[in-house]
Structures are given as C-alpha cells and as structure tokens.
Amino acid sequence: MTDATAPMGADVPKKARKSSLYGTDDRTKKRNAAEKRFQMYGIAAIGIGIFFLVILLVSIVRSGVPAFTQTFIEVPVYLNEEVLDPNGNRDPDDLRRVSTFGYAPLIDQAIFNQVQQTEGLTTTLEDASDMRKMVSASAPAILRDYVLANPDEIGETVDFRILAASRVDGYMKDRVTRESVARDKNIDAAHLDLVDQLVEAGTIKREFNWDFITGADASENRPEQAGIGVAMIGSFFMMLVVLVLSLPIGVAASIYLEEFAPKNRFTDLIEVNISNLAAVPSIVFGILGLAVFIQFAHLPQSAPLVGGLVLTLMTLPTIIISTRASLKAVPPSIRDAALGVGASKMQAVFHHVLPLAAPGILTGTIIGLAQALGETAPLLLIGMVGYIATNYPEGIASGFLDPNSSMPAQIYEWSKRADPAYYERAWGGIIILLLFLMTMNIIAIILRRRFERRW
Amino acid sequence: MYDTPKSGVDVDAREVKISARGVQVFYGDTHAIKDVDVEIQDKMVTAFIGPSGCGKSTFLRCLNRMNDTIDICRVEGNINLDGENIYDAKVDPVQLRAKVGMVFQKPNPFPKSIYDNIAYGPRIHGLAKNKADLDEIVEKSLRRGAIWDEVKDRLHAPGTGLSGGQQQRLCIARAVATEPEVLLMDEPCSALDPIATAQVEELIDELRGNYSVVIVTHSMQQAARVSQKTAFFHLGNLVEFGETGQIFTNPEDPRTESYITGRIG
Numbered sequence: 001m002t003d004a005t006a007p008m009g010a011d012v013p014k015k016a017r018k019s020s021l022y023g024t025d026d027r028t029k030k031r032n033a034a035e036k037r038f039q040m041y042g043i044a045a046i047g048i049g050i051f052f053l054v055i056l057l058v059s060i061v062r063s064g065v066p067a068f069t070q071t072f073i074e075v076p077v078y079l080n081e082e083v084l085d086p087n088g089n090r091d092p093d094d095l096r097r098v099s100t101f102g103y104a105p106l107i108d109q110a111i112f113n114q115v116q117q118t119e120g121l122t123t124t125l126e127d128a129s130d131m132r133k134m135v136s137a138s139a140p141a142i143l144r145d146y147v148l149a150n151p152d153e154i155g156e157t158v159d160f161r162i163l164a165a166s167r168v169d170g171y172m173k174d175r176v177t178r179e180s181v182a183r184d185k186n187i188d189a190a191h192l193d194l195v196d197q198l199v200e201a202g203t204i205k206r207e208f209n210w211d212f213i214t215g216a217d218a219s220e221n222r223p224e225q226a227g228i229g230v231a232m233i234g235s236f237f238m239m240l241v242v243l244v245l246s247l248p249i250g251v252a253a254s255i256y257l258e259e260f261a262p263k264n265r266f267t268d269l270i271e272v273n274i275s276n277l278a279a280v281p282s283i284v285f286g287i288l289g290l291a292v293f294i295q296f297a298h299l300p301q302s303a304p305l306v307g308g309l310v311l312t313l314m315t316l317p318t319i320i321i322s323t324r325a326s327l328k329a330v331p332p333s334i335r336d337a338a339l340g341v342g343a344s345k346m347q348a349v350f351h352h353v354l355p356l357a358a359p360g361i362l363t364g365t366i367i368g369l370a371q372a373l374g375e376t377a378p379l380l381l382i383g384m385v386g387y388i389a390t391n392y393p394e395g396i397a398s399g400f401l402d403p404n405s406s407m408p409a410q411i412y413e414w415s416k417r418a419d420p421a422y423y424e425r426a427w428g429g430i431i432i433l434l435l436f437l438m439t440m441n442i443i444a445i446i447l448r449r450r451f452e453r454r455w
Numbered sequence: 456m457y458d459t460p461k462s463g464v465d466v467d468a469r470e471v472k473i474s475a476r477g478v479q480v481f482y483g484d485t486h487a488i489k490d491v492d493v494e495i496q497d498k499m500v501t502a503f504i505g506p507s508g509c510g511k512s513t514f515l516r517c518l519n520r521m522n523d524t525i526d527i528c529r530v531e532g533n534i535n536l537d538g539e540n541i542y543d544a545k546v547d548p549v550q551l552r553a554k555v556g557m558v559f560q561k562p563n564p565f566p567k568s569i570y571d572n573i574a575y576g577p578r579i580h581g582l583a584k585n586k587a588d589l590d591e592i593v594e595k596s597l598r599r600g601a602i603w604d605e606v607k608d609r610l611h612a613p614g615t616g617l618s619g620g621q622q623q624r625l626c627i628a629r630a631v632a633t634e635p636e637v638l639l640m641d642e643p644c645s646a647l648d649p650i651a652t653a654q655v656e657e658l659i660d661e662l663r664g665n666y667s668v669v670i671v672t673h674s675m676q677q678a679a680r681v682s683q684k685t686a687f688f689h690l691g692n693l694v695e696f697g698e699t700g701q702i703f704t705n706p707e708d709p710r711t712e713s714y715i716t717g718r719i720g
Contacts, residue, residue: 263526333563337626339521341576341633342553351575352565 060430066173067428070209070224071164073134073198077110079147081155090151103140103147107162108132115194118201124190133187134195136163138218138225164204166224166421168195172206175420212428216391217410223421226414228429230392234304234384234404235373237393241308241400242315242372247365249312250319257320258327259349278317285314286378294382302383302403310382311372318371322364326357359451366444370437376408385409407433472497472637472667473518478532480513480522487513490532491693493686495637500659500668502682502699504675506714509688511671515639518669519555520548536637553580556635560642562622564614564629569606572614572625573597576633592632599665600628601658620651627658631666638662640670644677656681675715679703687711 019025024032083102087094105128112128115121125131139162147154167187170176172195181189198204215227261267289310293299299306330353338348354361379385384405393399405413407429414426473495480488488510495501495518503511513522520541522528534541541551553576564572573593576582583589593610597603602624606617614625623643630638640659644652659681662668672678678685679699686696687708695702695711706712 331563333559333561334565335524336521336557336559337563337565337629338575339524339552340519340557340559341579341629342549342556343575343579344549347579351579356566 060427060434063424064427064429064431066175067212067424067431068209069173069206070211071169071172071204071206073111073162073164073204075110075114075160075162075203076157077106077143077160077162078157079154080106084147084154085151090154092148092151095148095151098144100140100144103143104132104135105129107135107139107143110160111135111162114203115198118198118203121194121197121201123194123197125194130191134165134168134191136165136222136224138222139163163224166222166419167191168204169224170421171195172199172204173424175424212425213432217405217413220417221419223417223419223425226422226425228407228410228425228432231405231407231410231429232432233393233399234307235406237304237399237404238308238311238406239369239373241305242311242369243365245308245312246315246319246368250316250365250368251323251361253316254320254323254327255349255354258324259353260345274317274320278321281377282314282375283377283381285310286381288313289378290381300401300403302405303401304384304404304406305400306382307379307384307406308400310378311375314375314378315368315372318368319361319365322367323357323361326360326364327353329360330356359448362447362451363444366440366447370440370444373440374408374433374437376406376412379406379409380412385413407436470497471495472537473669474533474535475514475517476533476535478514478517478530478534480510480517480531481529482525483527487691488517489691491688493693493696495667495669496684497636497667498663498665499684500663500670500682502678502685503669503671503688504673504678504685504714505688505694507673510691511686511688512641514688515641515669515671518637518639519552519557521552521557523548553633554635555637555639556630556633558623558626558630558638558640558643561646562619562626564617564622564625566613566615568611569597569614569617569625570610572629573632576629580633582633596628596632597625599631599662600624601654601661602628618651620647620654623647623651623655624658627655627662631662635666637667637669640668642671642673645673652677675703687714689714 081088083106084098085095108128108131111131111134115123115125115131142163143160146158146160164172165187167176167181167184168191171181171187171192176184176187178189178192181187181192195204211225211229212227213232214229215225216230217227218225257267257270289306293306293309294301299309334352334356335348338352339345343351376385383403391402393402393404411426411429411433414422414429471494473493475491475493475495478488478491479486491514493514503515505511516522517530517534518541522530530542536551536555540546565575567575570593573596574583574589577589577592583592594603594607597606602621605621606612606625614622617625623646627638627640627643643659644655647655656677659668659670663683670678670681682699684697685699685702687694687702687706687710689710695706695708697707702711703715706715
C-alpha cells in the first residue's frame with residue numbers, strides 16, 4: 001500500500017543511496033517487529049499447549065496410579081472341613097453346594113485370630129463377625145474358587161492373601177478419611193484403628209495389583225475387584241476385526257480410486273463423500289451399526305464382532321485418505337519407468353508404487369486403529385457398555401461373538417459409578433489406554449522412519 | 456559448427472520402422488499435435504527438435520502409447536510399427552512398450568538395486584529361464600548402457616545411489632534389457648552435466664547399430680551430433696523433416712531457419 005503512495009521520481013534513488021546499511025530504516029524495523037511478534041504468538045501457543053498437556057498428564061497419573069496397587073490382608077485361613085465338606089469325600093459336586101456364605105465366616109475368623117495373636121494390639125472390636133467390614137465382598141468367592149481348585153487342602157491352614165474392602169483400600173490411599181467415615185455405614189473408625197495397627201504388624205499390605213490389568217469388571221459395590229483385562233480382550237478382538245477388514249478394503253479402494261478409476265463426476269462424488277465420511281461424528285456410525293448389523297442383520301448385541309464392524313466403517317475413510325495421500329506422494333516418474341519397460345498398470349502399482357507407499361499406508365492404518373481403539377460413542381449404541389464383563393471369552397469364536405466391553409467403554413462405565421474407588425479405576429484405565437495408544441503411535445513413527453525411502 | 460551426418464550411413468536405404476500418418480493429439484480441448492506425418496527408419500537416430508511446448512515430447516509419447524496414462528489425452532490418425540497400427544484395438548500397450556522402450560528426461564531408476572533395476576523388465580516379460588540367464592542379460596544390458604565397468608562390483612547397491620549421468624545410463628540399460636526394437640528418448644541429457652552428456656551421446660551413437668532411436672532434445676548441437684534425421688516441430692506442426700545435415704545447413708522452411716539461428720523459440 002505504502003509503496004504505491006511513495007513519491008516517485010528522480011529523488012527516490014538518490015535518497016536510497018544516502019541510507020546506510022548500518023542503520024535500519026522504519027519499514028525494516030516494522031517488519032522485524034512484526035516477525036518478532038509472530039514468533040512470540042507461536043511460542044505462546046506452544047507454551048499453552050504444553051502447559052495443558054502437563055496438567056493433563058500429571059492429573060491422570062496422580063489419580064490413576066493408585067489403581068495399580070491394592071490392599072491385601074495376609075492371614076492364615078483354616079479351611080474347616082466341617083463347614084466346607086461335611087461328608088468328607090471331596091466330591092466336587094458336594095463342595096460346590098457350599099456357597100460363599102459358608103466361606104465368609106472362615107475369613108472373619110482367620111482375621112480375628114490374627115488380631116488376637118498380634119501382640120500389643122488394642123481394639124474395641126470383640127467379635128469375629130466385626131471383621132467382615134474390612135474384607136471385600138469378593139473375598140469369600142475368591143477363597144471358594146481356590147478351594148474348589150485345590151480340594152485336597154481342606155482341613156489345613158493355608159496362608160491366604162485376602163482382598164481388603166474398598167474402604168480399607170481407600171484409607172490406605174488417603175481417599176477415605178476419618179471424617180468421611182463418620183457418615184459411612186460401610187466401615188467404622190474402630191476398623192480404621194485396627195487397620196493402622198495391622199499395617200504396623202505387617203498383616204495388611206499394599207501390593208501391586210495385577211488383577212487390575214488382567215481381571216474382569218466387578219459389580220457396583222466391589223470396586224476393589226474390578227479390572228480392565230476382559231475389556232482389553234474385547235478391544236483386542238475388535239481391533240482384529242477392524243484390521244482384517246479395513247486394511248484390505250481401504251487399500252484396495254484407494255488403489256483403485258487413485259490409479260485405475262477414470263476421473264469423472266461419479267468418482268469425484270465418491271471422493272467428496274469419503275472426505276465427508278471422515279468428518280461424520282462417530283455416534284452416527286453407532287446408530288448405523290445398530291440399525292444395520294443388529295436390527296437388520298441380527299448379529300449378536302454387545303459383541304466385539306459388531307463393534308469391530310462399526311469401527312471398521314469409521315476407520316475406512318481415515319485409511320483411504322491416508323493411503324491415497326501416500327500413493328499420490330510416489331513420484332509419477334516411477335510409474336513411467338515401470339510402464340516404460342512394459343509393465344502392466346497393475347504390475348507397476350504392485351511392484352513399484354505400493355512398496356514405496358507402504359510406510360505411509362501402515363502409518364495411516366495404525367493411526368486409524370489407534371483412533372478406533374479410543375472410540376467410545378458408537379459402542380454405547382450397540383450395547384458394548386453397561387455390560388459387566390465378568391468372564392474371559394472361551395476361545396476365539398466366543399471372543400468375537402459373546403458380549404464384551406472395550407477399554408474406553410469400560411472406563412466410561414466406571415466413571416459413571418457412585419463409589420469413588422471406581423473413579424480411581426477409571427483413571428487407571430485411562431493410563432492403560434494411553435499406554436496402548438502411545439505404543440501404537442510409536443510403532444507408526446518407527447515404521448515411517450525405518451521404511452521411508454528416498455528417491 | 457554442426458557436424459555432418461555420420462559417414463557411411465545411407466539415410467534413405469534403411470527400412471521404415473515407424474510410420475505416422477495424420478496424427479492428431481488433443482489434450483481435452485487443446486489441439487497439441489496437428490496432422491503430423493513422419494517416417495522413422497531402422498538403425499538410425501531421429502531427432503525431434505523445436506521450442507518448448509511444440510509437441511515433440513507429446514508426439515514421442517504417442518509412439519509407445521505412454522499418453523494412454525493421461526485421461527484427457529486423445530490420439531487420432533495412424534501410427535504403424537512394422538506395418539501394424541499400434542492404436543488398433545487388438546494391440547495391448549504393454550506388449551507394445553516391451554518393443555518400444557523409453558528413456559525419460561529425469562533419470563528415474565527404481566529405488567532398488569542396480570541388478571533389480573535391469574532385471575525387472577526381463578523378469579516380467581519372462582525373457583530369462585533361470586538365474587544364470589538373467590545374470591547374463593543384466594551384464595549384457597549394462598555393457599550396452601556403457602556402465603558395466605562402473606557398477607560391476609556393486610550390482611546390489613541401490614540404483615538411486617549413482618550419479619545423475621550413471622543413473623541415466625542405468626535407465627538406458629534398463630530400457631535395452633527387454634530387447635526393444637525402438638528406443639525413445641525424451642530429452643535424456645537435460646538433467647546431466649556436459650561430461651555425462653557426452654557419455655550418453657556416445658552411447659546413443661553405439662545403440663544406433665541395433666535399434667531405431669528417436670530422441671527429443673532441446674539442444675540443437677546435440678541433435679546435430681547424434682542424429683541422422685531431424686524433425687522440427689513448431690506449435691504442434693511438423694514443419695520440416697529431413698536429413699540432419701540438410702536441416703541444419705540448408706533448411707527449406709523459414710521457421711526452421713529462424714529457430715536454428717535462434718530467432719524464434
């Protein structure tokens with residue numbers, strides 16, 4: 001603008017000649033200032049981004065790490081034969097007849113004995129049944145499973161690691177305080193006093209919680225038993241479906257569109273629609289999946305197969321777009337070279353173009369898979385959430401067809417539950433999910449670095 | 456300043472390899488080649504010269520149907536190779552391209568080993584029965600490409616690691632590996648330095664013994680040095696076609712004269 005209004009004439013070059021290189025004129029100063037300002041904006045933007053990223057990571061780790069440890073009460077349990085096997089013949093059917101209610105008093109008694117044997121311990125709790133509130137509701141079931149698996153140990157005293165109740169666990173992790181206990185009928189201050197003393201005695205320990213990583217979800221009031229393992233298996237089977245379907249379909253579609261299809265209105269329309277599909281909210285894919293796969297095709301509800309199909313639909317546009325981009329990035333001279341020595345179009349594509357595009361395709365696929373792995377919304381609609389994933393699938397077919405959950409859906413499910421212990425589990429689940437996503441992204445980066453070829 | 460045509464070549468006695476009659480090429484609505492008639496003879500170098508955008512490369516690409524890969528490109532007229540119309544519906548362009556090899560402006564070796572670069576064509580056309588055959592073809596082709604001595608010790612090194620001139624000779628070797636009858640070269644030296652250019656030109660002169668070579672070039676000196684016949688294209692028309700010596704010393708058309716003396720272009 002100012003150039004045009006600057007005086008034109010013989011005196012301009014003269015003036016320019018007078019100016020020294022050592023001083024900066026006003027225009028240059030302004031330009032430099034503008035550049036500096038722009039850099040500051042950029043640094044500020046990056047700074048804000050990093051700041052929030054750090055806050056996010058710190059809060060995730062702080063809230064989630066406690067989920068990886070769990071409080072256990074280690075006591076010798078006397079497996080009373082009169083209670084567990086009144087007939088004394090170790091018949092599995094007879095053993096099964098004793099329900100968890102039969103086992104609970106054994107645990108109470110075991111802890112009570114330990115409390116009484118520990119020297120210098122004072123407590124107002126004077127009855128074995130008072131110990132019940134310190135023990136997880138799942139503990140009798142775990143003990144029962146152990147006995148059913150090892151019937152020959154009935155009648156003996158076995159050292160057992162008993163899962164503590166979530167309030168005890170919370171007290172160990174500073175989640176439960178004496179103030180909050182005052183209004184809590186699940187546990188009393190007397191129990192907390194006892195816990196303090198048992199910790200000192202080494203009976204109550206906080207240990208790494210493998211069950212959180214490998215275990216199954218538990219019901220609403222037993223957060224101490226809940227794990228993400230089964231949901232992880234659900235996610236794994238879904239990712240298998242997504243990979244097996246979306247990679248070949250996506251790559252075939254992109255190769256056809258990019259290399260073979262005539263350029264006309266119809267292919268333009270397809271192209272526009274693929275780009276649009278990539279931007280469609282994922283919940284819409286969930287509704288589509290519900291309508292097509294479950295209501296129309298009558299595939300089983302809540303099954304990883306259906307979840308995988310829905311996520312395939314969602315991932316396909318991502319894979320097609322990234323595959324086409326990497327095919328486009330292969331220089332046309334390579335195609336010319338191949339055609340020039342008499343390769344057919346397909347030979348040119350499969351022998352030369354595709355290998356060069358492979359790192360890009362793989363990267364796109366892994367990023368698409370990572371996206372699908374973290375997707376929750378479409379799974380809500382096909383019922384992969386709300387189901388309590390209590391069992392491991394029995395084999396591969398069951399893995400695909402039996403109801404299951406997925407990691408993000410499990411996290412969502414936990415975050416809905418009332419018990420604050422589930423809040424901690426949700427954060428722990430997020431840590432595991434993020435680890436998976438980070439691993440996948442790192443693999444993508446490594447693949448890109450390793451196989452990137454220069455020409 | 457221009458060399459005379461290579462001595463001992465009786466230009467008109469050679470049999471016609473490619474004969475083009477009334478060739479028209481359209482890119483969409485653009486009329487790129489207008490009614491070109493040209494006869495390319497066997498065992499001889501034919502040069503196409505002309506200013507940028509005159510259609511010489513387009514015409515060259517018609518000769519092995521490389522233009523088929525461009526959607527909007529349409530070719531009319533007859534181009535016969537040994538009397539057979541290459542645009543006939545029965546002709547598979549893949550087979551045609553095995554007979555009519557091509558070398559491109561920018562050296563474009565495959566990002567594979569030198570050996571695989573040469574072996575690719577023979578492999579897909581089934582020219583070698585076994586590994587020994589293939590080794591022989593590779594060696595013969597690299598010798599013909601005048602690059603054997605430079606690469607014989609590193610046949611499994613990547614072809615993209617060679618210098619520009621070596622890459623272009625590798626591409627020429629790759630083109631001759633499929634035993635073509637005609638070799639099309641689209642400005643093969645434009646990306647090369649003068650020394651590499653001289654090597655490639657020498658190679659072209661040797662290749663003339665076995666193939667019909669058609670070369671598109673921007674350098675009139677190069678056309679004069681390597682070719683026996685020259686065609687001058689201007690604005691999509693074939694202005695003049697004749698013996699190289701005659702085109703450069705005594706052109707018939709005033710446009711040719713203007714171009715070679717540097718007045719248009």
